[in-house]
Amino acid sequence: MxxxxxxxxxxxxxxxxxxxxxxxxxxxxxxxxxxxxxxxxxxxxxxxxxxxxxxxxxxxxxxxxxxxxxxxxxxxxxxxxxxxxxxxxxxxxxxxxxxxxxxxxxxxxxxxxxxxxxxxxxxxxxxxxxxxxxxxxxxxxxxxxxxxxxxxxxxxxxxxxxxxxxxxxxxxxxxxxxxxxxxRRLWEAEPSTPHVVVDAPGGVGPLPLDEPPVGTLSALRSGRVWLQVAVFFFYTGIEVAAGQWSYTLLTEERGLGGTAAGTWVAAYWGGLLAGRLVLGFAVERVGQAVMVRVATLGVLIFAVLFAIPGLKVGVAALPLLSFALASIYPGLMAETPRRVGERMAPHAVGFQVSAATLGVAVVPSVAGLMSERFGLSAIGWVIACSALVLVVLHEWLVAVADRPA
Known part of the structure; x- marks a missing residue:
């Protein structure tokens, strides 16, 4: 370079x-x-x-x-x-x-x-x-x-x-x-100059961006794009539902004091930040796709532990849940060009951001409705069921990820 x-x-x-x-x-x-x-x-x-x-x-x-x-x-x-x-x-x-x-x-x-x-x-x-x-x-x-x-x-x-x-x-x-x-002009590569990946493993490598972009409707016809969209929907739904409902669940259903519950909620958000900092050092050794697969399984395990009423380790599972969540959003974004193709990537990323917004609105709302019908303990199980769907969808995505985009 x-x-x-x-x-x-x-x-x-x-x-x-x-x-x-x-x-x-x-x-x-x-x-x-x-x-x-x-x-x-x-x-x-x-x-x-x-x-x-x-x-x-x-x-x-x-x-x-x-x-x-x-x-x-x-x-x-x-x-x-x-x-x-x-x-x-x-x-x-x-x-x-x-x-x-x-x-x-x-x-x-x-x-x-x-x-x-x-x-x-x-x-x-x-x-x-x-x-x-x-x-x-x-x-x-x-x-x-x-x-x-x-x-x-x-x-x-x-x-x-x-x-x-x-x-x-x-x-x-x-x-x-x-x-x-x-x-502003630095962000736009010259037509004759390929974009480069900064600090890529094994050196700096070019990404081929010389093909013309595809239209929005073409991107919407891609099954792989829709799989990515669904994964983002459930990921953000889990993250926000756990973060927003955990204080209520800990104080009103599990009997923790306000200070203790607030500390655990703060630890939840701290786990997300810490996870992204720490896992940044490990991702290139482990591999982005492998790390996200392990992370989704961790999300399922910790969500189930948090959902079980009366389980003493359930509260401690809350920051572990966010630590597991930490690598998924950036990992999925990083894999998007490979999985859907460079030409569809700008559209796919936009759809993923929109799906994430819907997940933020829908999953916490469903958790609230279920808590009114079945009690506050239902919130944890809504999160756990969403985590199970997340694992299934991501494994499905991995199964088709190496096919030509």
Whole structure:
């Protein structure tokens, strides 16, 4: 590799880490700001779900269109523009005179902002970065997702308004958007220059990107794409259902105190971050596909242990569950170009992001409905059954992965 190419690759890798942090930064801020925000507007607790639902719907739509957006704009322009859009929307939250405007801004914030960034970044990372960087990039997302609530908590603890917290987050995102603008052309390889995989095992290898992309409908006709979509649906459903329902399950069904339950829930999210950091060192020795297969089996085992009422090791299985989950999302994204083909990869990644959004909405909701009918213990079994489906779907995907895409 020429020195200039090496410098460009290192610059893009650093920008990719910043981009994943920016993607996670605004995601969890609303939950911390909500008590103060609803007090400002005189709202009931239940309306928290409204901007989340609007954002999720827009996220789903943008994921379905992400392949086309990347073809039109290129990843560099899409990243800079989408990050700028997210910054504007977050600053709009800070200045909003009414809750109605916040709901309206949730669509561009969650959809054509964050949703487009998510699909674009994962497509580029899967093509150009090694599996260990794919894992660490998603760890950077987790770090960003933790940083947003920390900023808002610090602002509120200092006696300032929730608007100040959003203003701070918006300014950080605006600065990142400005950083992405001068480098926007670096993301686009020249026609005569192949994309390269940074730190690939055995050296740097080219990925053939000289074939024309396929259309959205062609990608939707691929059975392999639909298998990937289904796997992502159940993966994110399990991750969020376990994270959102575990506190209620531990306190109201298993009798833990609030502090103890909160500690275990924090350990759950910490396990996800730690897993992505630690497994990044091992993935290239073990192999991405093998690691994800082992991880899905681990998810099933720990989900069943967590689901069994009265089992003393059940609570300890919670952070182990997230540790097992940690490698699956980046691993599946990294394998997407190989499994569906380079030409379909931009569309497939967008569909996967959309499916992940649906999983976040559906599986935790099903767990809640089942708990009303059968009791809170049903939540654990919904998670365990989803884990079983995840294993079956992934093994099915592995069985056809080596066929020509």
């Amino acid at each position: 020429k020195p200039s190419t090496s410098r460009s690759s290192a610059t893009l890798l650093a920008l990719a880490y910043l981009a994943f942090i920016s993607l996670g930064l605004p995601d969890a801020v609303l939950g911390v700001a909500w008590p103060s925000m609803r007090g400002s507007f005189g709202l009931p607790h239940a309306l928290l779900g409204l901007p989340l639902a609007v954002a999720a719907t827009a996220y789903f739509i943008s994921g379905m269109l992400a392949g086309r957006l990347m073809q039109w704009l290129g990843i560099g322009r899409l990243l800079a523009g989408s990050t700028a859009l997210v910054a504007v929307c977050v600053l709009g939250y800070a200045a909003s005179p009414s809750f109605v405007l916040i709901v309206v801004l949730a669509a561009p914030l969650g959809g054509f902002g964050s949703g487009a960034i998510d699909a674009a970044l994962n497509t580029y990372a899967a093509r150009n970065f090694s599996p260990k960087h794919m894992s660490w990039l998603h760890a950077a997302y987790a770090a960003g997702a933790m940083s947003g609530p920390v900023v808002m908590t610090a602002v509120l603890s200092g006696g300032a308004s929730w608007r100040v917290g959003y203003a701070v987050v918006g300014c950080i995102l605006a600065a990142l958007a400005l950083a992405f603008v001068p480098a």
